[in-house]
Amino acid sequence: MANLMDIILSTSFGYAVLRVTTPILFATLGALISIKAGVVNISMEGTMLTAALTGVVISAVTGSGLAGLVAAVLAGMLLGLMLAYFALNLKTDIILAAIAINLMASGGTVFALYIISGDRGISSSLASIVLPKVQIPLIHQIPVVGAVLSNHNILTYVALLSVIVVYVLIYKTPLGLRIRAVGENAHAADSVGISVIKTQYIALIMSGAFAGFGGAFMSMGYVSWFSTNMTAGRGFIALAAEALGMGRPFGVLLTSLLFGTADALANALQAFRIPSEFVQMVPYVVTILGLVVYAKRRQSMAQKHKTEDRV
Amino acid sequence: MKGITKVYPNGIVANKDVDFSVGKGEIHAIMGENGAGKSTLMKILFGMEQPEEGEIYYKGEKITLNSPREAINYGIGMVHQHFMLVPSLTVAENMVLGIEPKKNNAFFDFDKAVAMTEEVSKKYNLAIDPKTTVENLAVGKKQKIEILKALLRGAEILILDEPTAVLTPQETKELFEELINLKNQGLTIIFISHKLKEIKQITDRLTILRNGRSMGVHDTKDISEQEISRLMVGRDVILEVNKTAANPGDTVLKIENLSFYDMANKPVVNKLSFRLREGEILGIAGVEGNGQGELVEMITGLKKATNGKVFINGQEATKLTVKGIRNLKTSHIPEDRMVYGVAAEGTIGENLISDRYDLPAYNTGLLQKVNDLVQKSNELIQDFSIKCDSQTQQVNMLSGGNIQKVVVAREFSSEPELIIADQPTRGIDVGSTEFIRRKLVELRDEGTAILLVSADLNEVMELSDSLMVMYNGEMAAYFEDASKVDEMELGMYMLGLKKMEVKEMGGAMGE
Numbered sequence: 036m037a038n039l040m041d042i043i044l045s046t047s048f049g050y051a052v053l054r055v056t057t058p059i060l061f062a063t064l065g066a067l068i069s070i071k072a073g074v075v076n077i078s079m080e081g082t083m084l085t086a087a088l089t090g091v092v093i094s095a096v097t098g099s100g101l102a103g104l105v106a107a108v109l110a111g112m113l114l115g116l117m118l119a120y121f122a123l124n125l126k127t128d129i130i131l132a133a134i135a136i137n138l139m140a141s142g143g144t145v146f147a148l149y150i151i152s153g154d155r156g157i158s159s160s161l162a163s164i165v166l167p168k169v170q171i172p173l174i175h176q177i178p179v180v181g182a183v184l185s186n187h188n189i190l191t192y193v194a195l196l197s198v199i200v201v202y203v204l205i206y207k208t209p210l211g212l213r214i215r216a217v218g219e220n221a222h223a224a225d226s227v228g229i230s231v232i233k234t235q236y237i238a239l240i241m242s243g244a245f246a247g248f249g250g251a252f253m254s255m256g257y258v259s260w261f262s263t264n265m266t267a268g269r270g271f272i273a274l275a276a277e278a279l280g281m282g283r284p285f286g287v288l289l290t291s292l293l294f295g296t297a298d299a300l301a302n303a304l305q306a307f308r309i310p311s312e313f314v315q316m317v318p319y320v321v322t323i324l325g326l327v328v329y330a331k332r333r334q335s336m337a338q339k340h341k342t343e344d345r346v
Numbered sequence: 347m348k349g350i351t352k353v354y355p356n357g358i359v360a361n362k363d364v365d366f367s368v369g370k371g372e373i374h375a376i377m378g379e380n381g382a383g384k385s386t387l388m389k390i391l392f393g394m395e396q397p398e399e400g401e402i403y404y405k406g407e408k409i410t411l412n413s414p415r416e417a418i419n420y421g422i423g424m425v426h427q428h429f430m431l432v433p434s435l436t437v438a439e440n441m442v443l444g445i446e447p448k449k450n451n452a453f454f455d456f457d458k459a460v461a462m463t464e465e466v467s468k469k470y471n472l473a474i475d476p477k478t479t480v481e482n483l484a485v486g487k488k489q490k491i492e493i494l495k496a497l498l499r500g501a502e503i504l505i506l507d508e509p510t511a512v513l514t515p516q517e518t519k520e521l522f523e524e525l526i527n528l529k530n531q532g533l534t535i536i537f538i539s540h541k542l543k544e545i546k547q548i549t550d551r552l553t554i555l556r557n558g559r560s561m562g563v564h565d566t567k568d569i570s571e572q573e574i575s576r577l578m579v580g581r582d583v584i585l586e587v588n589k590t591a592a593n594p595g596d597t598v599l600k601i602e603n604l605s606f607y608d609m610a611n612k613p614v615v616n617k618l619s620f621r622l623r624e625g626e627i628l629g630i631a632g633v634e635g636n637g638q639g640e641l642v643e644m645i646t647g648l649k650k651a652t653n654g655k656v657f658i659n660g661q662e663a664t665k666l667t668v669k670g671i672r673n674l675k676t677s678h679i680p681e682d683r684m685v686y687g688v689a690a691e692g693t694i695g696e697n698l699i700s701d702r703y704d705l706p707a708y709n710t711g712l713l714q715k716v717n718d719l720v721q722k723s724n725e726l727i728q729d730f731s732i733k734c735d736s737q738t739q740q741v742n743m744l745s746g747g748n749i750q751k752v753v754v755a756r757e758f759s760s761e762p763e764l765i766i767a768d769q770p771t772r773g774i775d776v777g778s779t780e781f782i783r784r785k786l787v788e789l790r791d792e793g794t795a796i797l798l799v800s801a802d803l804n805e806v807m808e809l810s811d812s813l814m815v816m817y818n819g820e821m822a823a824y825f826e827d828a829s830k831v832d833e834m835e836l837g838m839y840m841l842g843l844k845k846m847e848v849k850e851m852g853g854a855m856g857e
Contacts, residue, residue, distance in 0.1 A: 209446035209454045216432045216443050223430040227444035227495070228415050 042303045049183035051302060053191055056295025058083065058249040058257065058266070060194045062273030063280070063287045064201050065245030070277060071205060072238030073218035074122060078133035079246045080270025081140030082114045086250025088144045091163040091261040092151055100164035100255060104190075107251035108244050114140075115243020119236045137270075145263050158254075158261040165259045166190060166251070188256035190248060195288075197245070202284040214238050246270065268319065275322045279329050290325070297321035350400035352386050360386035361397070362558045368503070368551075373525060373535045375545045375566070377578060378555035379633055379801070384538045387555070388505050391536075392424040393417040423496025424505040427512070429488050433481035437491055438463045440480055441498055466498045471527055485610065486517030490524070503534045510544055511635075512610075522548050540578070540633055542571050542841045554578055575837040589787045592811035594623035597856070598764050598795035599645070604654035606640045606819075614640045616819040617654070620854040624763065627786065627796040629810025629828060631803065633840050637819035638799045639681060642768045645797070646678045647671040648686070658764060672701060677762035679753055681769045681799075687753040688741045695723035695737035698756050730755035731781070747778030754782055758789060765789065768799045783809060807831060814854060815839040824851040 042048055062079045069076035076082075086107040094103025114136055122129035145155070152160045166189050175185040205211040216224040217234045225231055249269070254261045272294050280287030301317040352361040360383045368374045376384045389395040391402065393411035402409055404420055411417050414424070431440050438459040447458035463476040472490050480488065489509060496504055506525075510518045525535055525548060539545055545552055546566060554561040554577045561577045599622040606615040615637040622628045630638055643649035645656055647668040656663045658674045666674075680686035688697045699719050702708060708715050708722075723737040732751045734744060741749055750770070757765065767786065771779040786809060790796055800806045806813060806828075813828035814821055815836065823839040823846045825831045838844045 203453075207453050209448060212435070212439055212443065212446055212454055215435065219432045219434055220430070223432050223440075224443065226414060226426075226430040227499075228418070229444045 039303070039307070042306070043300070046179055046182035048299060048303060050187075051299040052292065052295050053183065053187060054257065055298040055302070056291050057188070057191045057194045058252050058269050059273055059276060059294050059298070060288065060291040061190075061197070061245050061249030061252065062270050063276040063291050064194075064197055064284070065242035065249070066273045066277040067201065067280075067282055067284065067287055068205070068214070068238050068245070069242035070282060071218045072214045072235050073221065074119075074129055074235045074239055075274075076115070076118060076133060076239055076242045076246075077130060077271070077274060078114065078118055078136035078140075079242070079249075079273050080266055080268065081133075081137035082111050082243055082246035083250035083253065083266045083270050084140045084144050084264070085114060086111045086247040087254035087265060088148060088158075088250075088261045090251040091158050091161055091254045092147075094164040094255060095158075095161040098162075098164065100166045103164055103255055104166060104248075104251045107255075108247035111243040111245070111247020111250060112240050113243070114246070115240040116236070118243070119239040122239075123232050123235055141264055144261070148261060156263050161260075163259065163261075164255065166255045188252065190252040190256050193248065194252075197248075198284050198288045205284065210234075210237065272318065272322050275326050279325050293325065294318060294321060347387070347391065348401045348403065350387065350390060350397045350402075352383075352390060352395060352397045359558050361390070361555075364400075364555065364558070364560045365563075366553055366560065367563075368534055368536060370502075370534055371529060371532050372550040373529050373537055373548055375549040375552035376536060376538045376555065377540055377545060377552055377574065379540060379578060382555040382578075383558040384555055385507060386558075388424065388507065388536065388538060391417070392422060392505060418496075418499050418501070421500050421502035422505070423499060423501030423503065425489065425492040425496065425507065425509060427507045429492055431480050431488055431491060434479065436477055436479055437474055437483075438476035440491060441466075441476070441495055445499070462498065463494070466494055470494070470497055470524075470531065472524055484517070485512050486514070486520065489513070489517075489521065493524075493528075497533075501533075503536065504528070505536045505538070507538045508540075509537070510539065510541065518544070540841070542574055542843060545574070546571060571841075571843055572834065572838065575841050575843065576834060578837070578841075587783055587787065587808040589809075590791070592626050592790065594626040594811070595793065596624055597621045598624050598659055599797065600657040601641075601645070602655045602657070604641070604644060604656065605652050606637070606644060606649065607652045614819050615644070618816075618819070618821060619654075620814060620821065620824070621856050622764070622795045622797055623856075624795045625790055625793045627790050627798055627809055627811045629806035629813045630797070630799045630816055631806045631813060631836060631840060632801075632816035632822075634801050636816045638816055639768070640819075641816070642678075642681070642766055642797075642799055645671075646676065646680075646766055672760075675761065675763040677757035677760060677765045679750075679757050679765070679767045679770045681772070683746075683750055683753050688749060690740075690742040692741060693738045694727065694732065694734055694741055694744070694752055695720060697741050697752050698723045698726050698737070701756055701760060726755040726759055729759070730785075745775070747774035750774050750782065751778055754785065758785055762789075762794055765794055765796045766799075767796060769801060770798070771800075771802065771805060803833065803836070807833065807836070812853075814851075817842045817845070821851055821854060822846065824854040826853045 062083060065079055066076060089110040090103040090107035093106035094100050118132055118136060121127045121132040148158055149155055152158055154160050168186055169189050169192060171185045175181045205214065213224065213229050213234050216229065217231050221231045253265055276287055276290040276294055280290040297318040301314050304314040305311055347366040350361050350364045353359050364387060366387060376387065378384050386395060390397050393414045393416050396412065402411065409420065438456065441463045442459045447455040447462065449455040460476040467474050472494055474487065474490055474494065493504065509521060513521060529535060537549055549566045551563060552566055553563050554574065556578060601618055601620050604615060604618045605613055608614050618641065632638055640649060644651045647666055651664055658671065658676060661674060663671050663674060684690055699722065703714065708719050720737060727734065727737060730751050732748050732755065734748065741752060770782050786796055798806060798809055810828040813825045813831055815823040817840065
């Protein structure tokens with residue numbers, strides 16, 4: 036056990052936490068925007084997976100990491116657009132449409148990978164590009180802090196900056212105001228001439244874009260290949276992180292870090308003689324525990340409101 | 347507005363050839379009972395509904411309004427009964443929603459929004475703190491925001507849909523001062539209401555609607571409250587019901603100090619007490635929304651009483667389930683037959699047996715005695731002359747009158763000792779109406795106790811043996827003998843112009 040503490044307290048564990056938090060954070064921010072607009076996007080998982088494959092394929096074809104990244108984000112936006120079209124124009128149930136996207140992505144990516152490269156499980160024959168790592172001047176020199184914060188993949192920094200971007204977007208721009216109004220009382224928004232559908236379209240496309248970033252990180256940063264079902268439920272964990280973070284950008288940063296820590300812990304525990312199936316369970320157990328805590332708190336808050344109403 | 351006629355897709359004529367006009371700087375009331383067509387007329391003026399016939403003139407020009415947005419552009423604003431506000435946003439943010447000020451061409455300018463709110467608030471003397479979150483505000487303040495929202499968008503005509511329905515007396519007083527102030531600044535206010543006193547107090551002119559038709563425009567100061575009440579609730583046709591005098595027996599239903607508070611903690615039913623005896627029809631008259639619906643729902647177990655008790659045949663029923671209350675031989679004809687009366691997509695047979703499918707008579711213990719159930723259904727269809735192809739027909743294929751007969755057949759055939767009949771003949775044809783009324787009298791003669799709630803004055807007056815009036819959740823009047831009640835007088839109790847002293851209503855409790 037002392038050994039485990041050593042690992043957890045090491046700088047490389049802190050570094051690993053940020054690394055594994057990155058895709059969760061992207062997906063969580065995407066979920067947050069969609070939920071703020073009242074159209075919960077549960078297709079983050081499938082969208083990330085699709086974007087991950089797109090990034091690998093395009094970067095391999097063009098030889099440009101940037102092109103791969105752009106393509107991955109565009110793929111994410113396209114799936115967001117698709118979900119919006121199904122849910123808002125064709126009026127299908129948004130949850131069912133998103134489940135369809137998830138299922139399509141999990142099978143479709145394997146199929147597409149096989150068609151393109153002949154590989155079945157992993158894109159080993161594609162010479163895909165990995166996005167560069169960035170050393171932050173000054174911070175890099177500081178002991179401990181530098182080892183944890185510096186030398187990450189560029190997308191890790193993009194993810195952290197995105198927290199601020201999303202905060203500004205939601206709370207400081209007219210669009211954000213409209214997104215919140217539409218999500219909370221669509222009739223009120225409609226009555227003052229705000230197009231509810233248009234606002235929700237924008238929110239779902241943005242949410243897809245963030246899933247696209249998350250997917251690109253998975254295959255072009257976290258590892259350097261695409262493999263079957265490599266997102267491993269991160270798109271769903273994101274929904275839990277969004278709920279736990281109470282839908283606030285900085286709140287979801289903390290909850291994403293919590294889930295990231297669980298993920299990193301699972302990785303670290305693999306060094307010990309614990310069955311790997313058990314270890315891999317850790318992030319999901321944390322997710323369930325987190326949701327229980329969240330639900331309990333919601334309940335007691337609702338209870339409080341009720342008693343207030345009666346007095 | 348000239349010759350406005352509006353027919354809804356379900357065939358209900360909401361407005362028939364209505365003329366309506368309002369001048370600059372006046373407060374104009376639109377009066378009428380629920381369902382008289384007030385709201386529809388205003389929805390047409392606000393572009394939410396389009397009329398089948400008729401024209402709208404604004405400042406002398408003919409206009410067509412296809413959406414609220416167009417109405418707003420013309421300077422017509424509406425404050426709905428249900429507020430169109432986003433609770434988690436601040437007052438200023440709600441104010442500018444849709445017309446947000448920007449800084450640096452990208453960011454939302456909150457300070458500017460606050461300034462805009464303050465400006466309009468100052469101009470019209472409607473004080474409000476722009477930076478508070480809307481969800482923390484009282485209802486009166488929320489209404490103020492809605493009025494300000496319309497003013498900020500340049501409204502010159504302000505439509506207020508029953509604005510005082512949600513307000514406390516103090517808030518109402520404040521609102522009236524503000525409205526008069528707005529009028530003095532040249533605004534036109536259209537005030538929808540059925541509360542006579544308010545209308546007298548604040549309006550210049552009034553238009554009365556009844557059954558979708560205009561009963562004329564009057565200067566408020568020249569028309570008496572009695573006259574308004576006659577125009578609003580007067581009877582069109584007198585329908586006679588043949589019945590002998592009642593022969594009441596023991597008390598079946600006893601209500602003691604029953605109260606119901608709504609979500610906002612306002613009393614909807616307030617300390618109501620009365621009793622109903624076997625072989626008696628007790629009618630409850632009143633303008634809709636004065637607590638009758640909640641009273642019925644408390645008696646039948648659909649709502650839980652906040653305070654007070656309900657006794658059925660001496661047994662306390664206040665906390666019983668719907669089924670428990672039904673087991674006390676209580677039947678219920680609900681106000682909304684499509685919601686509580688029938689399962690619209692079920693067959694006639696299924697609906698007829700839905701209160702008794704679990705009785706031993708129709709069960710072998712494991713399986714249902716299908717043949718017996720079908721036979722019973724066919725009997726009921728025959729007895730209540732429900733016009734249909736067979737008992738397997740879907741209920742929603744029937745006409746309104748026949749759907750109501752399905753409900754009535756089920757409710758009347760369970761040998762009830764108490765029937766709660768809430769608007770039993772609303773919106774159905776004359777034949778079915780007459781049939782249901784005759785059945786009610788028949789059951790009364792057999793000793794059933796019947797509580798009749800109806801917005802149809804004619805019905806309550808003709809059918810009831812005793813009659814009470816509900817106003818504002820309280821009993822406003824009680825008449826031992828319904829046949830001696832004067833319609834004019836009844837109208838005044840219904841509209842809150844008169845209220846009996848508590849001791850005058852002692853008869854309601856048998857004292």
